[in-house]
Amino acid sequence: MGPNGEQVGIVRIDDALRLAQEADLDLVEVAPQARPPVCKLMDYGKFKYESAQKAREARRNQQLTVxxxxxxxxxxxxxxxxxxxxxxxxxxxxxxxxxxxxxxxxxxxxxxxxxxxxxxxxxxxxxxxxxxxxxxxxxxxxxxxxxxxxxxxxxxxxxxxxxx
Missing domain, CATH: 3.30.110.10 (Translation initiation factor 3 (IF-3), C-terminal domain)
Known part of the structure; x- marks a missing residue:
């Protein structure tokens, strides 16, 4: 997947890494269990921050039953x-x-x-x-x-x- 969410299709790893380097982004494996694995061109730091925010929100909405x-x-x-x-x-x-x-x-x-x-x-x-x-x-x-x-x-x- 491209940086704007568009489908690029099945690309060799070398080509994907080159595309990521040209766009000054990271190649992040989003779904490793899929065949073929799904990767996305994105800023990895932003990805980690957003996933941490989602996890924190899920923990806050969780209810502890006593x-x-x-x-x-x-x-x-x-x-x-x-x-x-x-x-x-x-x-x-x-x-x-x-x-x-x-x-x-x-x-x-x-x-x-x-x-x-x-x-x-x-x-x-x-x-x-x-x-x-x-x-x-x-x-x-x-x-x-x-x-x-x-x-x-x-x-x-x-x-x-x-x-x-």
């Missing part, structure tokens, strides 16, 4: 339930996912519906902050459910500025 865990028991006291529900609400409002685990002991293992009902109740109580990402499922002695926060809406000031 998973918090909250453990419960099937026969939890009402006050303890409210406390745990408050923790889950706080995690979701901060934008974190929450893994809720119910731990069964002894004879409680024969009554998984108690844990399922508790998880459903918790999901309903925090429905305005998050949704069930992974439905409750039994995993050995534990029952696990994952809650994820709702997507945050843009601030009203940004939406208002765009409409004007």
């Amino acid at each position: 998973i918090k865990e909250q453990k419960l028991r099937p026969k939890i006291d009402p006050h303890d339930y409210e406390t745990k529900k408050g923790h889950v609400s706080r995690f979701l409002s901060h934008g974190n996912k929450v893994k809720v685990t119910i731990m069964f002991r002894g004879r409680e293992q024969s009554r998984p519906e108690l844990g399922y009902r508790l998880l459903q109740r918790l999901a309903d109580d925090v429905a305005e902050l998050g949704f069930v990402e992974t439905a409750p499922k039994q995993d050995g002695r534990n029952m696990v459910m994952v809650l994820a926060p709702h997507k945050k809406a843009r601030p009203k000031s940004a939406a208002k500025a765009e409409s004007e």
Whole structure:
């Protein structure tokens, strides 16, 4: 490819290097895995700078997801339930996912519906902050459910500025 993005076609390496030297540019291999390899006449320093900018932009737009865990028991006291529900609400409002685990002991293992009902109740109580990402499922002695926060809406000031 030429310096302005035009197609030059298949050229021998010697000719391509001569063209690059005449135009005071570098011959940069853009797609080495292609057959034949694709090269472009360009300023290599500018190419490196632009690719670094793209990588930096991609890293800035990347979102780090944090998973918090909250453990419960099937026969939890009402006050303890409210406390745990408050923790889950706080995690979701901060934008974190929450893994809720119910731990069964002894004879409680024969009554998984108690844990399922508790998880459903918790999901309903925090429905305005998050949704069930992974439905409750039994995993050995534990029952696990994952809650994820709702997507945050843009601030009203940004939406208002765009409409004007």
